[in-house]
Amino acid sequence: MNPVNISLLVCMIGLYGVMSKNNLIKKIMGLTIMNGSIVLFFISIGYRKGGLAPILEKGTTGGNPTTIFVDPLPQALMLTAIVIGISVTALALALIVKIYSKYKTLDIQQLSKER
Amino acid sequence: MNSNLPLLTVIIPLFLSLTVVLFVRGRFNQAQQLRLILVIIFLVAIAMACLLGLMLFEILKGNTIYGVFLPQVAPFGLRFQVDGLSIIIAIVSFLLWLAVSIYSISYIKTDLVRYYSLLLIILGSVQGTVFAKDLINFYVFLEMTAVATYFLIIHKKTVVALQAGYKYILMTLIGAFLILLSIILIYVETGSYEMTGVNKSGVPIVPILFLVGCFIKAGIVPLHTWLPDAHPAAPSPVSAFLSGMMIKIGAYGIIRFIFPMLNFDLPATNFGELLNILVISAGAVSMLIGVLLALVQTDVKRLLAYHSISQMGYILLGIGLGTELGLAGGLYHLVNHALFKGLLFLCMGAVIYSTGMRKLDDLGGLWKRIPITTSTCIIAALAISGIPPFNGFASKTVLTEAIANFGFVLKFVMMVTAALTFASFLKLIGYTFFGESKKQLIAAKEAPILILLPMIVLAILCVFLGIYAKFVLNSFITFAIAGLVQPRLILKVEFWTQGTALDTLFIVTSGFVAYITASKLGLIGREKKEFKIGSFMAKLVKYLSIDRIYCNIAILADKLCKKLDSVHSQDLNIHLSWVILTLITLFVTLFFVIV
Amino acid sequence: MVVHIPILIIISPLLAAFLVLLTRKYKIILSIASLIASIVFISIQSSRILYGDKITYHLGGWQGPLGINLVVDELSLFFSLIVLGLGLLIVVYSIPERHYGRTYYFLLLISLSSMIGVIYTADIFNMYVFYELLSLAMYLLIAYPKTGVTLRASFNYLIMGGVGLSFFLLGVGFLYAMTGTLDIFHIAEKMSVAFNSNTRMVLMSFVLIATGMGIKIAMFPLHGWLPDAHSMAPSPISALLSGVTVKIGIYVLIRVTYSIFSAETFFTISSHAILMVLGAGTLLFGASMALVQTDLKRLLAYSTINQLGIVLIGLGIGTELGLIGALFHVLNHAIMKSTLFFCAGIMIAEAGTREIKGLSGFNRQQPAITFAFVIASLGMIGIPPINGFASKLLICLAAIEAGYTVLVVIILVASAISAAYYFRVIQVLFSSPLEHSPIPTHGEGQVVHRGNFFRAWPIYILTAGCLLLGLIPALGISLVKPAVGLLLSHVVP
Structure with a gap:
């Protein structure tokens, strides 16, 4: 099983969590798992077997065409994605705190009955 | 020839409507507003009279006026074409509009600005509808009239008016969407919005959609149900214009777009025949059902509204025949109906103005108190029943002549309808103006002069169009249909013959007989009726409706x-x-x- | 200076957003000034773009597939004009709401700036980033009143939006895996090769991106968040959501389907069929749900779903006429729906209730606002000569030309239903006021409020826009036509 498939599987697990759990916190956990799986997905796209970190230094293997580097772009992208994921989670948690103080419940079924 | 006249005729009322909204609203008190509006009506009247007169003069010379303006406006340019048919309807609508607006000055007391700006919009867009050269212009102006009419219907803002308006706007928009669908189909098929597109298109669904749309607009049975609600709910002058002109737009649509496809004289394709039968039967059914329902009404305006359905049936019957004579009769009746039905609604408005009552039960013995209203109303009632020498007689004679070759059934339907119409107006006039005088009506006085003046003028027109029937028929009506039936012909219709005299005799006697029997049986008559059969009829009507x-x-x-x-x-x-x-x-x- | 214009358009509201946080007095002036600056910048360039000259700006001086480019072409110009124009009016409309503090303007500016970012960027990951930023700002703006229902609506939107954007990002990942680049135009070039070698992955990425954007534009049956979010948010934000934000989703969908996934004709055809089917479903669903709503803003929210269905049908038809109609309808809907939400805001404030029944007699109080509401709703129904008619007509014509008569019937049926619900509101506005209603009637029930200047004028401007575009549709079409030309030039015959 290659990392791409694993990451998709993890994504499905996250999706399942978002979809089926009634607790707001658990929903957010599902969303976070989805986010994590996407990070894994991107990283595994950029992965090359036996690749080095793409850091060039003076006088090292930079000029050698046979050296394999991992793709640095997905890694850079994922730094951004992680930051975004964290801010979404933070916002969601803030909302949950507010919702709890209004309704005294974290259950989505009960919430949807409230007017 | 090309000319700016059609554009001006359409734009001036619309522009003045905008002026009314922007500059009169909210700055003056009611009396000042009324004065300003009076000035604007006066201006519009003069401008329209000049423009329409100039166009009529040009058209009588045998020209057709064209105008293409602002190619990117609304949404594909304004294209106008004015021929005999358009100008006749435009003139009639303008006359009726003028009568209605003068009448409204004394009649309408609230929301003057909105009322008159909507009236101006309606004038402009009715002119636009009949002047439209292509389908899309026709459609745009048709919708504008429909929406403006909605706001006039709900003018009183009572619950009844709002519900009637809701029903009106929904049905009329459904009709409009059917017309739009057929227009789109035509456009895609022929690549243009030209008028002739309807008959060029080979798909049978196209004219049928168009026809059904027009039926809804014209209030034809079984698509009439908005009409008996909307007309009574509107203020009386608006009802006059609705019945007199707005439903005629549907008939105009049929004449302009569907009539060229109806022709029994040509080697008949099956499809043309089908359309013929559709239009004729819709007309006949409307005539009968309309008048039967009118008989049992007890609200004066609702009674008149059902008569509108019945009279639209006459018009459609004439058009559906597909012959020159039939079309001439239909168009003539269209013009006449605009005058006498407008007059009837204005009369009933005057009665309501004087007494505040609109149920037949509450009225009675008014002729001594309001003699002018009574006499104009009698003229109109005789005209709608087809009694000589009034205009209804003239057009019904033409129609009788036209159906002579089409078998006995149509003739029968027509005579029965005429007799029942007469009976129903016996009831209306009898209960309103004659009979015992009610206590609460003692204070009734004749309405002010501005209300009476339009009524008198319309009554005179009714008489004039009846007495000079031959002249009107051969100099205006034939000239109006000249564009649709080539070549222009002289119609030989004799009005004063034994046959017409016998017909009249039949209508009057059987009308009386029908009225007397029916009221003895309690089939028609006032609301509170001891006879059970009357309430049975009412229930039947309700359940079958x-x-x-x-x-x-x-x-x-x-x-x-x-x-x-x-x-x-x-x-x-x-x-x-x-x-x-x-x-x-x-x-x-x-x-x-x-x- | 001129070279840097694309980035300046984004930066100016962004900078203002942070400056707003520092000041208390000048928040409104700053917001308006920054938006006007952006509008001026875009106007400088607009004629050049409309003549077919595409502006490309390399962020940080990095070229081509590696760096992030900002590309302003006809399509982006069109959408950014909608965003900036309506954004400005929304800020003006918010002025009378004294209790809207600095954070409100901060979030509003952030959202507008990130919308422009989504529209201009040519880098698909960057697009995702801006879209997340936009969504974060929107979640917060919906929850701004901090009442229970707004918090719940915001949370629901966050969950669904979060899932949608995750799908989008996954789709982007697939695209990157196949083509090794993130620049939309480079991806498009490499797409036909990728399609032949790796069909399933192309499919996967298309489906993921379409579903993700489907959630964002409330395509039926992915619309779950919209009725709550659009109706519970404060009125200017409802206008922003319905009028502008949803259009960003449409923009991304158009970019993606027409630029990236247009490589193979049969693929295009089937994706178009999907758009049409979903569009028709969205249309009918929105219309029939709006019919029975008793809450004014909820009715307007469902009406948005209804109108988006028409846009989707237009996009699905995909002929030149259909696309012109669809984009023109995007413009018209943005104008009309903002007018309606602005009016609804005033009505609800005056009547003190959101129930339609409670609005009776509104016409007596504010005839001008009622007039605007009537005009905009007539436009929604599609009655000439108001702008909605022109675009609906174009879409109907396109549908029949392409042979889908049934779509036209569906559009007309939905129009009849929308007439039923809009006139239901209109007749209440014109009815006599209820006796026990909370509406203050001064004197003889004559006009009592002239309306706040800042609230009324955006409505007047938008109403004038409705009438102008309705009377002279060529104005709008000339703006849309170059964009459509651009879209169709991407499609490989």
């Missing part, structure tokens, strides 16, 4: 949507599972389609 069917359909649709709304979940989890489902369905579908 098409209106109920439409209402039930609407209620059913509403219930279905409510059901959907209650099923539609607030639950986030269900929405999320829809997301997954969509994702999977999309993937599977695409996968099988492509791979």
Whole structure:
């Protein structure tokens, strides 16, 4: 099983969590798992077997065409994605705190009955 | 020839309407507003009289006026074409409009600015509808009239008026959408919005859609149910204009677009014949059902509204024949109906103005107190029943002549309808102006001069168009239909013969007989009736009414949507599972389609 | 200076957003000034773009597939004009709401700036980033009143939006895996090769991106968040959501379907069929749900779903006429729906209730606002000569030309239903006021409020826009036509 498939599987697990759990916190956990799986997905796209970190230094293997580097772009992208994921989670948690103080419940079924 | 006249005729009222809204609203008190509006009506009257006169003069010379303006406006340019048919209807609508606006000055007391700006919009857009050179212009102006009319119907803002307006706007918009669908089909097929497109298109559904749309606009049975609600709910002058002109727009649409396809003289294609039969039978059914329903009404304006349905039937019958004589009769009746039905509504408005009552039960013995209203109303009633020498007689004679070759059934329907019409107006006039005088009506006085003046003028016109029937027929009506039936011909219709005299005698006697028998049986008559058969009739009418069917359909649709709304979940989890489902369905579908 | 214009358009509201946080007095002036600056910048360039000259700006001086480019072409110009124009009016409309503090303007500016970012960027990951930023700002703006229902609506939107954007990002990942680049135009070039070698992955990425954007534009049956979010949010934000934000989703969908996934004709055809089917479903669903709503803003929210269905049908038809109609309808809907939400805001404030029944007699109080509401709703129904008619007509014509008569019937049926619900509101506005209603009637029930200047004028401007575009549709079409030309030039015959 290659990392791409694993990451998709993890994504499905996250999706399942978002979809089926009634607790707001658990929903957010599902969303976070989805986010994590996407990070894994991107990283595994950029992965090359036996690749080095793409850091060039003076006088090292930079000029050698046979050296394999991992793709640095997905890694850079994922730094951004992680930051975004964290801010979404933070916002969601803030909302949950507010919702709890209004309704005294974290259950989505009960919430949807409230007017 | 090309000219700016049609554009000016359409634009001036619309522009002045805007002026009324922007500059008169909210700055002056009611008296000042009324004065300003009076000035504006006066200006419009002069301008329109000049413009229409100039166009009429030009058209009488044998020209057709064309005008193409502002190619990017609304939405594909304003294209006008004015020929005999358009100018006749435009002139009649202008006359009626003028009568109605002068009448309204004393009659309408609230929301003057909105009322008059809407009246101006209606004037402009009716002119636009009849001047339209292509289908899309026709449609645009048709919708403008429909919406402006809606706001006039709800002018009183009572619950009844609002409900009637709602029904009106829904039905009329459905009609408009049918027309739009047929226009779109024509455009895609022929590549243009030209008028001739309807008959060029080979798809049979196209003219039928158009026809049904026009039926709704014209209030033809079984699509009439908005009409008996909307006309009584509107203020009386508006009802006069609605009955007198707005429903005629539907008939105009049929004359202009469908008539060229109806022709018994040509080697008949099956389809043309089908259309003929459709239009004729719709006309005949409307005539009979309209008048039967009118007989049992007790509200004066509702009674008149049902007569509008019946008289539209005459017009359609004439058009549906597909002959020159039939068309001439239909058009003549259209003009006449505009005058006498307008007059009838204005008269009843005057009665309501004087007494505040509109039920036949509450009225009676008014002729001594309001003699002018009484006499004009009698003239109009005789005219609508087809009694000589009034104009209704003239056009019904032409129609009788026209159906001479079409068998006995049509003739029978026509005579029965005429007799019942007479009976029904015996009831209306008898209960309103004669009979015992009610206590609460002692204070009734004749309405002010501005209300009476338009009525008198319309009554004079009714007489004039009846006495000079031959002249009117051969110099205006034939000239109006010259564009549709080539070549222009002289119609030989004799008005003063034994046959017409006998017909009249039949109508009058059987009308009397019908009225007396029916009221003895309690079939018609006042609301509180000791005879059981009367209430039985009322119940029958109620249960058989098409209106109920439409209402039930609407209620059913509403219930279905409510059901959907209650099923539609607030639950986030269900929405999320829809997301997954969509994702999977999309993937599977695409996968099988492509791979 | 001129070279840097694309980035300046984004930066100016962004900078203002942070400056707003520092000041209390000048928040409104700053917001308006920054938006006007952006509008001026875009106007400088607009004629050049409309003549077919595409502006490309390399962020940080990095070229081509590696760096992030900002590309302003006809399509982006069109959408950014909608965003900036309506954004400005929304800020003006918010002025009388004294209790809207600095954070409100901060979030509003952030959302507008990130919308422009989504529209201009040519880098698909960057697009995702801006879209997340936009969504974060929107979640917060919906929850701004901090009442229970708004918090719940915001949370629901966050969950669904979060899932949608995750799908989008996954789709982007697939695209990157196949083509090794993130620049939309480079991806498009490499797409046909990728399609032949790796069909399933192309499919996967298309489906993921379409579903993700489907959630964002409330395509049926992915619309779950919309009725709550659009109706519970404060009125200017409802206008922003319905009028502008949803259009961003449409923009991304158009970019993606027409630029990236247009490589193979049969693929295009089937994706178009999907758009049409979903569009028709969205249309009918929105219409029939709006019919039975008793809450004014909820009715307007469902009406948005209804109108988006028409846009989707237009996009699905995909002929030149259909696309012109669809984009023109995007413009018209943005104008009309903002007018309606602005009016609804005033009505609800005056009547003190959101129930339609409670609005009776509104016409007596504010005839001008009622007039605007009537004009905009007539436009929604599609009555000439108001702008909605022109675009609906174009879409109907396109549908029949392409042979889908049934779509036209569906559009007309939905129009009849929308007439039923809009006139239901209109007749209440014109009815006599209820006796026990909370509406203050001064004197003889004559006009009592002239309306706040800042609230009324955006409505007047938008109403004038409705009438102008309705009377002279060529104005709008000339703006849309170059964009459509651009879209169709991408499609490989």
